[in-house]
Amino acid sequence: MSTLMRTTLVEARLFLREPTAAILGVLSPTLILLALGAIPTLREPSEEYDGARFVELWAPSALVLGIGVIALQHIPGVLATYREHGVLRRLSTTPVHPVKLLLAQLLVGLAACVVAGALVVVTAWLVLDVPLPRHPWTFLAAFGVGFGAVLALGTLIAAVAPSSRVAGGLATLVYMVVMFAGGVFLPRFLMPDALVRMGDYTPPGVQGLLTAWSDHPGVLATVGAQSGSTRLVQLAIMAGVAIVAGAAAAKLFRWE
Amino acid sequence: MAIIAVENLHKRYGRTVAVDDVSFAVEEGEIFGILGPNGAGKTTTVESITGLRRPDRGSITVLGLDPQRDRAELRQRVGVQLQQSRLQEKITVSEALALYSSYYQHPADWRELLDGLGLADQRNTRYGKLSGGQQQRLSIALALVGSPTVAVLDELTTGLDPQARRDTWDLIEQVRASGVTIVLVTHFMDEAERLCDRLALIDSGRVAALDTPAGLIARAGREQRVRFTPSTPLDDALLTDLDEVTSVRRGGGQVIVTGTGDLLHALTSVLARNRIVAHDLRIEHASLDDAFVALTGRSHH
Incomplete structure (x- = not known):
């Protein structure tokens, strides 16, 4: 087995041994969406959204919430603790390359995000009657690059923060921006237009996710239909953020 | 040829001179002690030998390699046990050993190390639940898991109870008997006297004396x-x-x-x-x- 595979497996086991991260990151989006769906007005078509339903509009934001926890709370926290406890210092005396440790964290985070995402999509479909993504490939692409970008930002913070306090501070700042742009705190249709447009281009790109998920005219009217080229620009921006942040994380990684 | 050669090593942090002028050579198969009070520059010296720090002046070769230029090769052949470095709290003993052995081209059999270090019963215990002595033994096992030619052990028995210290000393003698050259950093006189073939006594960033333990004692009168x-x-x-x-x-x-x-x-x-x-x-x-x-x-x- 390769070093990367083994490191990833060990880190995956360690992730599962931290019940808070697993529960908050993986299960909470589904639980919150179900809780909101239990309120009749939120799961019924509304005039306000041109006949679309709140749960349908908010489902991608539930994903942002969970993935934000994994990418921007869990990963920077874990690596900052490793740095403080000398785990990284110990590793730096071995032949292993730091990029493998970062990649392992990224892979574990991505796997947790995929599980969290699948849970939300399937639960929304089975319980709340939200249709499965209409454009599955576009949805997967938007999901991959969007959350890849958030994960890469989290890994970048983890790579450079000298202490868990700094890591926590930086991560919380980015977390707030991502949550806000992702419409977690304030549903996007209540936000000023300029902020919404900014949010379209801020990782993880909720608009792209939503328009790939739903064809409902009400949804499209509320979030704004996208032309194919806008969609491509958004995907390219997310991919760019993911690559730049990921490369910077690998380059700037500090053992101590 | 010396396994490790340090010449005129100098390192400062800001205005503090950690190592002023340190030279010594370690021969194959010996246990070489670096002894000195806290803050004398012992740790900086071994960190420079293992390539963790870049010296400001002086030259170091380890197994004919430059610790800065040949980092990758050096890491394959030098096992290091550091002071104040922990493992992931929830990693188990066997997970840690299996993981670390995967980093090396020619790893030792980690199951044998597990038995040899008396950790067989703790194989499924998480690091955070081990006693201080067990954590220390695991740390030594990780320094040896790559079948190193040289092992650098920093403050080997600090924080151990008397029985665990003696067990650790026996272990180090076994490791040396298997042909590994050992650099031992310590501030315990009894440990140095018991284990080391030769000692460099470091004080205020300089080598105050370099001799066998008996030779040093004789010099004291x-x-x-x-x-x-x-x-x-x-x-x-x-x-x-x-x-x-x-x-x-x-x-x-x-x-x-x-x-x-x-x-x-x-x-x-x-x-x-x-x-x-x-x-x-x-x-x-x-x-x-x-x-x-x-x-x-x-x-x-």
């Missing part, structure tokens, strides 16, 4: 101390008249005589002539502790 309880009252002059005796003191009902040469023989002869029996007689030789004080002019604590 050949003075011995004999203490005993005389069977009948004793006139000091009887002893101070002897050439071998330098001083006579009394304390706790005992007579304490210091001197050089064949002190014990001279003493027992004169006591026998005067029909005095020496009860509870003890001889105290100079220790590495005394050598340390003599060579650095201060106590190491």
Whole structure:
């Protein structure tokens, strides 16, 4: 087995041994969406959204919430603790390359995000009657690059923060921006237009996710239909953020 | 050829000079001790040897490699045990060993290490649940899991109870017997005296002395101390008249005589002539502790 595979497996086991991260990151989006769906007005078509339903509009934001926890709370926290406890210092005396440790964290985070995402999509479909993504490939692409970008930002913070306090501070700042742009705190249709447009281009790109998920005219009217080229620009921006942040994380990684 | 050669090493952090001028060579198969008080520059020296720090001046070769330029190769062949470095709290002993062995091209059999270090019963225990001694043994196992040619062990037994320390010392002797050259950083005199073939005594960033433990002790002076309880009252002059005796003191009902040469023989002869029996007689030789004080002019604590 390769070093990367083994490191990833060990880190995956360690992730599962931290019940808070697993529960908050993986299960909470589904639980919150179900809780909101239990309120009749939120799961019924509304005039306000041109006949679309709140749960349908908010489902991608539930994903942002969970993935934000994994990418921007869990990963920077874990690596900052490793740095403080000398785990990284110990590793730096071995032949292993730091990029493998970062990649392992990224892979574990991505796997947790995929599980969290699948849970939300399937639960929304089975319980709340939200249709499965209409454009599955576009949805997967938007999901991959969007959350890849958030994960890469989290890994970048983890790579450079000298202490868990700094890591926590930086991560919380980015977390707030991502949550806000992702419409977690304030549903996007209540936000000023300029902020919404900014949010379209801020990782993880909720608009792209939503328009790939739903064809409902009400949804499209509320979030704004996208032309194919806008969609491509958004995907390219997310991919760019993911690559730049990921490369910077690998380059700037500090053992101590 | 020396396995490790350090020449005129100099390293400063800001305005603090950590290592001023350190040179020494470590031969194949020996246990080489780096001894000195806290803050003397021991850790900086070994961090430079293992490539963790870039020296400001001086040259270092380890196994013919430059620790900065040949980092990758060096890491394959030098095992390091660092002070103040922990593992992931929830990783188990066997997970850690299997993981670390995957980093090396020619790893040792980690299951054998597990048995050899007495950790077989803890194989599924998480790191955070191990005792201090067990954590230390795991740390040593990780330093050896890559089958290194050289092992650098920093503050090996700090925080261990007396039994665990002795077990660790036995272990280090076994490792050396298997052909590994060992650099041992310590501030424990008894540890250095027991384990090391040669010692570099580092003080204020410089090598104050470099010798075998016995050689260092001899340098501290050949003075011995004999203490005993005389069977009948004793006139000091009887002893101070002897050439071998330098001083006579009394304390706790005992007579304490210091001197050089064949002190014990001279003493027992004169006591026998005067029909005095020496009860509870003890001889105290100079220790590495005394050598340390003599060579650095201060106590190491």
